[in-house]
Amino acid sequence: MSLNFYGGVNEIGGNKILVDNKDSSNSDDKNISSLFLDFGMSFSKAGDYFSEFLQPRKLNGIMDFVELGLLPKIKGIYREDYLKHCGLECSKEPSVDGVLLSHAHMDHCAYIHHLREDIPIFMRKESEIILSVLEETGKSSFGEIMSLKKSFHYVPKKRGEGYKKLTGKEAKVERNIVSIDPYSPFDINGFKVTSIPVDHSLPGSSAYFLESDDEAIVYSGDIRFHGRNKSFSDKFVSKSYKFNPTIMICEGTRINENSKGNEEDIETKAVNLIKDYNGLVFVNYPIRDLDRLITFYNVAKDTDRILAINSKQAYMLKLLEDEKGIENDKYPKLSDSNIVVYFPRKKQGLISGEHYVCYDGDWKTLDSCDLELKSDYDIWEREFLEGDNVINYTDLQEEPQNIF
Template structure:
């Protein structure tokens, strides 16, 4: 008998945290952040407090109250001194979207994280290039720790200082799994199965303990560049003869999808017809979408310009079928003192000097450690390059980088929005600001360039019918009742309940 406890992903899109328990062993399927539910209590300027460990999130049911799951430093800091044996034998990560792995930071350091190689690389990029906070996904840095510090006086007792994160960082136990190769978690034999989604490395999982055969789809689609991977998964899952299928149903209310091929065609046509700067905004981890715009740029004799975070990710994926970092230009923004670009002046001993005349070491001082690897390359550009030769570039510019438009001062520019439409209040507010910025600079907006990362209703239902499980749990959806039609096929539809 296998017990399945749902701690997220129920009557919501995202937040998957599913605990699968056998006789002696167990594992979690994903450990994601619930954006909508977290947004009910927290915002950009009202964040959970690290000083309270996990308790701010537990207070509102955003983290499950499971003993033996969370990191010792947070528990002890909260006055919870019971640090029990691990509550599970591993956490399987289907892909590197925050609604599937965003709460990994809070997990204790002796529970393995199991994922594909591509998922590992993307999470690594998230941790290395992200803003410090709750982002110890692959590493572990003990908080609330004082380290010994000798006093200068030989007669004094030893004192202590707050630990430096660089001194206490260690790697978490990470297990990389290969497609369709067996691996074990105690009594369970498992396989990972690649699927098409809106970023590389997405996988479904198949698990069998001799009594139950379980299939978990993660997030999947059929209309991207890797649709054949999803079709192969379905064939394998059918042969697996699952007793239980846990499937996402994000777009169970939609009858069709825009395809990646549709976006490719429109992007190519638009890049050829426009003579000025083309600004594109797409999800940075969606390397297939990046590839679509990169090819459109190449087709119109433009150079694709990416930000430093995208450059970092491309470097991690070198040799995996995507353009290399040398194939693009890296946009270097002005940071801190704003010395990049050569127009600013700084004062040396009461003499003002243009930044174009000072040593590069002063300019490098404006940037974070990881960024310094990308701002000294020959293939760099800055706002002045986009100002002077706008027709030569396709410029990746996220909403949070709109400040660059003040420096670039674009003329005759167009903006291609290739992201999902707002689905919560905070995104609606961001969307209004986005429109204000674009209107201010008279930038022509082109929408409809988004292809969802999820299958639509006919595809989901046909997938389930082809696999033929005894029962199905719809999750990652707001309309689980839409799956009732499967009862006519002899498939029992079960409704997940939060534990």
């Protein structure tokens, strides 16, 4: 057994941990099973070279990342289009058996984008939903994780001579995403793997137990003990003790700090801050942090307000609500009277119904069913436009004291 750390050491996030398990009964190097524990972006290292206005070049495939030490130089793991474009060899078979994803934060999953599509990515269903929403609603050049779009590919034109760039659905390739269930062991080429839920700031967070003939490894992923799912982490500790690991890899961002409160404390503090305030209240938190959404949902109810969420978070809540077999009852439903979906003005600014458009000399306003208004918004947003709980800037002007 060998462990190689390509990120996550002496830094926050960036985890890329390669576990190699050589078959002790055979000296042939081909009899090695290999797994990555996460494959994330190092924010600190990336920040040394890139900023909002200076980003890696897509035209260079993986080379900007490799040359700057952001991706490891390992054969057999990277996608064919990025390698071939730069004149590099692409192996016929992947050199690793999979990636165990602990959770859907970018410092643990972002660089999956660069991996070849036939490497299995193991994750909980909640992580699948979160990453699907971020991929469909995002605009990042390197944002595809659940699938990939072939770059540098050209196909013959349907009419006339020459070639055209491969785009759209024809360029999309689905990754080998494997859904896993908590506490249900499964095998990956000699590794017995078990996903153990832990408390973190987004659903689907998982620790892992890995067993081979010689070693028993515990990988905590990111873990905390002060969220709404503290019982998950407590159960992880209990099971880890019984598992009797020979190796433990533990997240330690605040390992030397004492607890400074929990999510319920934040809820109480927020209520006290705004209960006597009559104006509009703005809060900011990541759309993946559904524990924090529950907190401000409760705060809104306790202060006779309505929680306004954006369309991305509405989309995520809908997919979680529709998914069977996961714990989704604790999240507010979109039909809840204390939830509204805020739509800002886009493109032509038609959302309020106060602006006119001209049809053959006849000026009129539009409603949410009209195609022209819907075209201001992305396809995934449009189903929410016709809901009864949609608000826009005019609603904030009329009753700001009720919105949170």
